[in-house]
Amino acid sequence: MMLTKDMRLPESEEDLPSTDLEQRVSMAERYSQLGESAAGALLASTLGSLPAGHPCCVLLDASPKSGEFARTVLKSPESSTAWHYVALAPENQLDWAQQDLKDFAMELYLMRSLKIKAMEPLPETLAADETPQVLVPKLAIGIVDGVNLVLPPDLVGKWAASSFKDEWAQMQEDMESQLPPRHDLSSMPKAKRQRVDSAPQAEGQPVTVKAISGLDATKMMVQASGVGKLKGLTFQLYPSNVLVLLNPTASDVAVTGHLTSWHKGRWWTPKEAGEGFDPALDLVWKFTSSSDILILDGMSLTLHQALEDMKKTKPEKVLLRYHILKDNPQGCHGPGDFDIELKHEVGWRAERATVEGDAKKQNPATLAALVPADAWDLNAVQILWTSRWAKQGLTGIKPMVWLKGSVVIPPEHYVQLTVSTE
Numbered sequence: 550m551m552l553t554k555d556m557r558l559p560e561s562e563e564d565l566p567s568t569d570l571e572q573r574v575s576m577a578e579r580y581s582q583l584g585e586s587a588a589g590a591l592l593a594s595t596l597g598s599l600p601a602g603h604p605c606c607v608l609l610d611a612s613p614k615s616g617e618f619a620r621t622v623l624k625s626p627e628s629s630t631a632w633h634y635v636a637l638a639p640e641n642q643l644d645w646a647q648q649d650l651k652d653f654a655m656e657l658y659l660m661r662s663l664k665i666k667a668m669e670p671l672p673e674t675l676a677a678d679e680t681p682q683v684l685v686p687k688l689a690i691g692i693v694d695g696v697n698l699v700l701p702p703d704l705v706g707k708w709a710a711s712s713f714k715d716e717w718a719q720m721q722e723d724m725e726s727q728l729p730p731r732h733d734l735s736s737m738p739k740a741k742r743q744r745v746d747s748a749p750q751a752e753g754q755p756v757t758v759k760a761i762s763g764l765d766a767t768k769m770m771v772q773a774s775g776v777g778k779l780k781g782l783t784f785q786l787y788p789s790n791v792l793v794l795l796n797p798t799a800s801d802v803a804v805t806g807h808l809t810s811w812h813k814g815r816w817w818t819p820k821e822a823g824e825g826f827d828p829a830l831d832l833v834w835k836f837t838s839s840s841d842i843l844i845l846d847g848m849s850l851t852l853h854q855a856l857e858d859m860k861k862t863k864p865e866k867v868l869l870r871y872h873i874l875k876d877n878p879q880g881c882h883g884p885g886d887f888d889i890e891l892k893h894e895v896g897w898r899a900e901r902a903t904v905e906g907d908a909k910k911q912n913p914a915t916l917a918a919l920v921p922a923d924a925w926d927l928n929a930v931q932i933l934w935t936s937r938w939a940k941q942g943l944t945g946i947k948p949m950v951w952l953k954g955s956v957v958i959p960p961e962h963y964v965q966l967t968v969s970t971e
Contacts (some may be wrong), residue, residue, distance in 0.1 A: 551584045559645035565816035588621040605631040756956040773911040789971045790920040795963030805955035812915035813900040829921035831896040834945045844935040868942025924967045
């Protein structure tokens, strides 16, 4: 049987995101979804049982929901036996299945793994006599030197001495950090995803570190030891939803990045009149800036970087689910920047845990379930979304709590992560 995390299921615009694949995979699907490896073995055994020289074989797929047999037929090597694939399925699965198979066929075709009669993909390299000659443009001010645009010294000096000298110096610094030295392509930095361990700290609102003597340990309700990068630190929960992270060790401890999360939740959207989100339980999948941070494939990066990475492989799928992106070349990220408009509100409702029962497990990874969703001190922490790429674009999985910026906690000191709800 396939692992649940490896299963593929149809997705539509009407479907809400799923926090956990287990929640939307029925038991029947776990048994019926074989995966491409098992499907390939079945097809190979079928061909092996046919009489020699058999011209064709019709595959009637009565359960094409996940498309493993269709994909396997496309990947099957050429042989004397031709495959004819026929699928029977409800109409509401048709669009997803057709689009998924079309995308997969295009990938195979471009990789030269799928042969189509009378059609050949473009050659990997052009013949010498077919290589186009690119003419260097004649510029009014600058010149092209190697791969760089070079500005005349007099123009550089003019702006460096102007009232915009600080902005000019920053632009020069940014350019030098991204472009290789002139005539030296070997030092061109390799394209890679930019890792963002923490978001910039809000100016004038540093994370406050307090002495542990200010806490009344007799009122402590829950205590959980930190793990991973937080090893040695301790979470403590007090009345009025006060959650702190303290340092009981004898040395300074630097803290940044992920702190904790929730244990369970579900996606939903208001449908009835008068129905709305509860700020104590609901977190809305919402972005306001291309510089917002999210978690993708276990890494933290800006929304702009996530979309730019996808543009390199599948530009037609660069969408942000439930949002509208509008080009803004004047934005802080340059010509590829964009503004964001929320099209449809979808929320993730956290399943709360109780101090008397669930909290006894003292799991530091799910302490967020012990406090209201609106109790977090957004001057100290930020709520980031773990995300994934779906057919409809970038979609959310689950929220997480990250420290805003970074802080060094001295011995016998703590950082308060929530606002008292007294």
